[in-house]
Amino acid sequence: MNEQLKLSLFGLLLGGAACLGTVNPTFAQSTALTPQDSALKIYRAAATKINDLVHTKLDVRFDYGKRYLYGKAWITLKPHFYPTDSLTLDAKGMDIKEVAIEVNGKNVPLKYEYDNMQLFIKLNKTYTPNEKYTVFVSYTAKPNELKVKGSAAISDAKGLYFINPDGTEPNKPTQIWTQGETESSSVWFPTIDKTNQKTTEEISMTVEKKYVTLSNGKLISQKNNADGTRTDTWKMDLPHAPYLFMMAVGEYAIVKDTWRGKEVNYYLEKPYEKYAKAIFGNTPEMLTFYSKILDYEYPWVKYSQITARDYVSGAMENTTATLHGDFMQKTDRELLDNNNHNETVVAHELFHHWFGDLATAKSWSNLTVNESFADYSEYLWLEYKYGKDAADEHLLEGANQYMQMAKYSGDKDLVRFHYADKEDMFDQITYQKGGSILHMLRNAVGDSAFFRSLNAYLKANSFKATEAHQLRLAFEEVTGRDMNWFFNQWYFGQGMPELDISYKYAPGKVTVLLQQIQKDDKIWQLPMAIDVYVNGNKTRHNVFMQNKIDSFTFQVAAKPDLVNVDAEKVLLAKRDDHRDFSTFAYQYAHAPLYLDRRYAIEEAVDLQTTNPEALKLLQAALGDKYAGLRQLAVDKLKFNNETVRNATIAAVVKIAKEDKNSLTKAAAIRKLGSLKDKQYIPLFEAATKDPSYGVEGAAVEALAELDIDKAYSIAKTLQQDSKGKLINSITQIYAKKGNEADLNFIATKFDETSGQDKLNAAFDYLGFLANLNNTPAVIKGVDQIQAMTVQFKNAMVNRYISNWMEQIANNKSEAGKRLSGTQQQDLLKQAEYMNQKAKEIKNGEAND
Structure with missing residues (x-):
């Protein structure tokens, strides 16, 4: 499950910080659990x-009008160890028509009880572990009539979703799709809905002929029926967990690809067919890359990816058939501003097919063995495909999301055997912190041992349920080292170290003093590299901090130009590094990593108006080899200072005109726009014809x-x-003009927008409604925004929206x-309606 989207919405909210401002601790704390819970x-x-x-064999057909699924299930089981004469199946909100057992090819009725959530079946005899038996259940699934609770990462738990089933919503296709994680597959078929179960499957779906279908495994038959429907049968010969079962139905274009003789297909809405390879085209290369580094070839029969409207999460790693939210459907122009985000989602879900689908978390407490690996797979792909700078930037963003969450909502163990609800496991600890922990583990044992250990773990746990201890044992088997020190502090503990770093130089030697200053008594064991630069030469020292206070002394030929603690920049830690700015200037010029340069830029930001060396560093950063750091430097320039402006303006203009990265180019245009200088009007006008929507938007805002x-005319x-x-930029301009004729554009685009863009669009929409005195239009807009909160189901999003309303x-x-x-x-009526809806949104009433 991709959290970003597999971004829990806290990550989504932080991603919109430019729109929302600083996260308010009061809002975040309102969702935190109390220890007394x-x-x-x-x-x-x-x-x-x-x-x-x-x-598990299923035969299903759909009633679009009622939003029902009519199903027949043949479930083959055996006792796990002890003989048993009973069976309990999860079956949520169903009408149960028949329960029987197959005996000599005939169905023999069984006695059962049903409490609307579970089916308690009395078998026809006591079965031993060596005996298989097949239970038949005829049922009707009624997902829309079931009241269930989702989470921040997975906002609904109905299991089965009918999208625009009556065809009454313009510009929205009719679709059916399923979402099994966490335990929602049992809304649409009876099963034992637990992660430690594994089953093969066969699903037959009867649909109108105009629709295509997708499910796990291979499409083994298609049969035309006399009533004009078609029955597609999909078969999965390898076992996997019930939460990974899936179905999707709709009018999709299917773009076919291949990898080592296996089908690799992309299902998109037809207008996006021509963009399929731009969106998903790196999938075969990812399959090769991950198969190689794991030394474990992709084990499943095919790999398909499909998009879904109104999806309740980011994406879901259903085995062989990943489901993505429709945010993945982007044109070539949109992908220019995407900063590889689509690719990291594709990578995340694909890597789950080893970590999650092949070797599956035994319980939600151990979700880290699924999600932390998928999170870290994003780093691995970016490092391989786009370089270490891009990967390190991505890892830093994730670590910052975790730190924000921990600051406002409290920290927790990575492996958690105590939680209020299983949905709480889908957070920045399981995802982003877990990814950072794997990065530290990789550094601690070395690349060769890291990937060989992953191979050992996969081979030992393929098609099984597993937990973090088995991961530890795999690393111990490969490395020959006891790894409890690492797992106890990072997997079975919470928090992170806070380091105070200081230095002392004496002729012939330099001493690094490291102090752990975190408030708790926990002492972290921290392996790290320290690089000492003297006269242009670098010497690496590998050290192991094991005490609250440790000092390390190194022999040097002269006073160092730089002592670079945590030279590999892998530690997940807060740090206060006491050294002169000159060492940061040297670090920017000579230390190789993204974080070396970024930390130096950040040090220079506060000194740019007073320290010529800091300003010189920022000038150099405007030409950094990595676009993300060029953008950071542009964003942080203090153009209200004449010295800074004169020293950097030429470089910023050059970036605004020529930079190949659209996000960096847009940042430069915004910076120039802040000057409100008419000499740049021709530059802005030229940029409104850029291929990038982001650049166009920045340019029209600057105008x-x-x-x-003029800006309004161009926006039109x-x-x-x-x-x-x-869209956000145009909406802001329309809000300034306050022309009621623009309302339809804003309302329509808001409806069409999804994901992070929709959250930003909500604030732009409210900005427009603030200047509009048209009561029906205001009521319609407020209702649209309230409907968005139903989709997001996130307390912080609701609080921000309601406060502004x-x-x-x-x-x-x-x-x-x-x-x-x-x-x-009119105005008083609008105010009354807004206050009423704001209260409903704040209290979560819109989510019921």
Whole structure:
């Protein structure tokens, strides 16, 4: 499950910080659990295995009008160890028509009880572990009538979703798709819905002939029926967990690819067919890359990817058939501004086919063995394909998301046997912190041992349920080292170290003093490299911090130019590094890594107006080889200072005109726009014709600061082909103009937008409604935004939206009091409606 989207929405919210401002601790804490929460006292053990799933055969058809699935299930099982005469199946919110057991080819009815969540079946005899038996269940699944709770990462748990089933929503296709994680497969078929179960499967779906279908495994038959429907049968010969079962139905284009003789297919809505290779085309290369580094070839029969409207998460690693939210459907122009995000999602879900689908977490407490690896796979792909700078930037962003969450909502163990709800495991600890921990583990044992250990873990646990201890044992087997020190502090503990770093030089030697200053008493064991630069030469020293205070002394020929602690920049830690700025300047010029240069740039930012060396460093950073650091330097320039502006303006103009990276180019245009200098109007006008939507958007916003009428005129021409960041920019300009005729564009684009862009669009939409005195339009817009909160189901998003809505309502109320007659009545009515809806959103009533 991709958290970003496999971004829990906290990560999504942080991603929109430019729009939302600083995260308010009060808001974040409102979602935190209290230590007194009784649910936290429950030990969350792996599910007891009484019966084992062996094979699941399903025959399903759909009732679009009722939003029902009519199903028949043949479930083959055997007792796990002890003989048993009973079976409990998870079957949520169903009408159970028949329960029987197959005996000599005939169905013999069985006695059962059903409590709307589980089916308790009395078998026809006591079965031993050597005996298989097949239970038949005829049922109707009614997902829309089931009241269930989702999570921040997976916002709904109905299991089966009918999208626009009546065809009444314009510009939205009719689709059916499923979402099994965490335990929602049992909404659409009876099963033992636990991660430590594995079963082969066969699914027959009867659909209208105009639709294509997708499920796990291979499509083994298609049969045309007399009533004009078609039955597609998909078969999965290798066992996997029930939460990874999937179905998808819709009018899709199928773009075919291949890898080592296996099908690799991409299912998209037809308008995006021509962009399929741009979106998913690196999948075969990823299959080769991951198979090689793991020394374990992709084990499944095929690999397909499909998009879904109104999807409740980012993406889901259903075995052989990954489901993506429709945010993945992007044109070539949109992908220019994507910063490889689509690729990291593709990589994440694909890597799950080893870590999660092949070797599966035994319980949700051990979710790290699924999600931390998928998170780290994003780093591995970026490092391989785009270089270490891109990978390190991505890892830093994830670590910062974790630190923000820990600061405001509290830290927790990576492996958690106590939680209030299994959905709570889908957080920045399991994902981003877990990815950073794997990066440290890789550094601690070395690349060769790291990947060989992953291979040993996979081979030992293929088609099994597993946990973090088995990962530790694999590393110990390969390295010959006891790894409890690492796993105890990072996997079975919480928090991270805080380091105070200082230096002392005496002739012939330099001493590094490391102090752990975190508030708790935990002492972290931290292997790290320290590089000492003297007279242009670098000497590496590998050290192991094991005490609260440690010092390391190194012999040197002269006073060092730089002592670079944690030279590999792998430690997940807060640090206070006490050294002169001259060492950071040297670090930028001579230390090779992204974080070396980034930390130096960040040190220079605060000194740029007072320290010529710092300004010189920022000038150099404007020409950094990595676009992300060029963008950082541009963003942090203090153009209100004449010295800074004069020293850097030429480089910023050059970036605005020529940089090959669209995000960096857009940043430079925004920076120039802040000057409100008419000499750059020709540059801005030229940029409104750029292939990148982000560059166009930055340019038209910059123009709006100088000539709102010209910007408005250009925005009107750009709106005909506008997506992503350009929509946000156009909406902001329309809000400034306050022309009611632009309402339809904003409302329509808001409906069409998804993912992070929709969250940003909500604030732009509210900005437009704030200046609009049209009561029906305001009510419609507020209702649209409230509907968005139903989709996100995130307390922080709701709090931000409702707070701003209340502010706008107060402004309208005050404005209304200064007027009279119809105008007053309209504004007061709008204010009253906004306040009412803000309260509903804040209280979560919109999510019921």
